[in-house]
Amino acid sequence: MSKLLTVLESVKLSEEYLRKKGVQEPRANAELLLADILHCKRLDLYLMFDRPLSENEIKKYREYLSRRANFEPLQYILGKVEFYGMSFKVTKDVLIPRPETELLVGEIITSAKTINDKVKILDVGTGSGNIAIALQKNLKNAEVCGADVSAKALEVARENARLNSVGVEFKQADVFDENIFELGKFDLIVSNPPYVAKEKIDSLQEEIKNYEPIIAVTDNADGYSFFRRIADISLKILNPNGMLFFEISEGQEHEVENILNERGFKNIKTIKDFNGLARIIKGELG
Ligand SMILES: C[S@@+](CC[C@H](N)C(=O)[O-])C[C@H]1O[C@@H](n2cnc3c(N)ncnc32)[C@H](O)[C@@H]1O
Numbered sequence: 359m360s361k362l363l364t365v366l367e368s369v370k371l372s373e374e375y376l377r378k379k380g381v382q383e384p385r386a387n388a389e390l391l392l393a394d395i396l397h398c399k400r401l402d403l404y405l406m407f408d409r410p411l412s413e414n415e416i417k418k419y420r421e422y423l424s425r426r427a428n429f430e431p432l433q434y435i436l437g438k439v440e441f442y443g444m445s446f447k448v449t450k451d452v453l454i455p456r457p458e459t460e461l462l463v464g465e466i467i468t469s470a471k472t473i474n475d476k477v478k479i480l481d482v483g484t485g486s487g488n489i490a491i492a493l494q495k496n497l498k499n500a501e502v503c504g505a506d507v508s509a510k511a512l513e514v515a516r517e518n519a520r521l522n523s524v525g526v527e528f529k530q531a532d533v534f535d536e537n538i539f540e541l542g543k544f545d546l547i548v549s550n551p552p553y554v555a556k557e558k559i560d561s562l563q564e565e566i567k568n569y570e571p572i573i574a575v576t577d578n579a580d581g582y583s584f585f586r587r588i589a590d591i592s593l594k595i596l597n598p599n600g601m602l603f604f605e606i607s608e609g610q611e612h613e614v615e616n617i618l619n620e621r622g623f624k625n626i627k628t629i630k631d632f633n634g635l636a637r638i639i640k641g642e643l644g
Contacts, residue, residue: 366407429564442492451510453574455488482549487515550605551584611636
């Protein structure tokens with residue numbers, strides 16, 4: 359009978375395999391996949407380098423590695439992701455929450471905490487519910503509603519609210535449909551909309567292009583149609599002094615600032631990420 363591979367041997371082989379396939383950060387991926395199989399933290403692997411893997415563990419590891427080598431995102435394989443200190447379930451029906459979006463959540467929490475009364479918040483294009491749930495969890499005075507056109511995404515969002523013991527109302531609504539106005543009135547609207555222009559889809563990473571829901575990624579137009587429409591809607595469904603927050607992609611700040619300016623938003627502010635890139639735009643109604 360052949361000797362079973364140890365944790366260290368299998369991590370090294372897997373790292374090499376993923377590197378050859380062109381996967382970024384092959385060592386981290388190899389370790390995170392194995393840690394999931396062994397139900398431990400990545401760092402704990404270092405305490406069990408000599409532990410032999412069972413045949414079942416190797417079989418599962420092979421399956422995970424082959425999916426990752428085909429550029430399936432790590433988070434879809436693991437079925438979960440950390441966001442704002444909470445764990446979120448992710449499936450192929452939802453966009454994987456990104457670290458940049460934590461910055462957006464942090465900015466909203468800072469702004470909303472200055473309001474003493476109840477704050478009604480709408481998260482447009484809620485996906486896995488990450489923004490809505492993180493806001494509800496961290497703002498005692500908030501009542502958050504998450505809306506999305508995708509019924510399957512909303513199922514995941516509702517499950518995430520349950521998993522994180524948070525009460526958020528999730529509703530199906532299409533931004534471009536009149537039924538969006540049935541959601542009611544809000545003090546704060548937030549959206550991380552599909553903002554990749556149609557012409558840029560081909561240049562996206564394989565992981566995004568081939569696995570993430572296309573309706574979460576692109577507006578199939580110039581990349582600004584959701585910003586225009588959500589700004590239009592906000593004029594009607596934001597209460598006086600209401601605030602609008604957008605996550606934007608690199609280089610979109612001037613056009614999105616124009617969109618808000620043209621519609622009369624005041625105190626328009628752009629917030630940069632840790633790399634100095636403008637990633638958030640905020641505007642207020644007078
Ligand atoms: C970029 S994802 C954002 C997901 C999540 N809020 C986040 O920040 O990680 C955009 C979301 O908009 C939703 N969406 C796409 N078209 C829509 C529409 N016409 N009306 C409402 N939501 C839409 C997608 O289903 C997707 O969940």
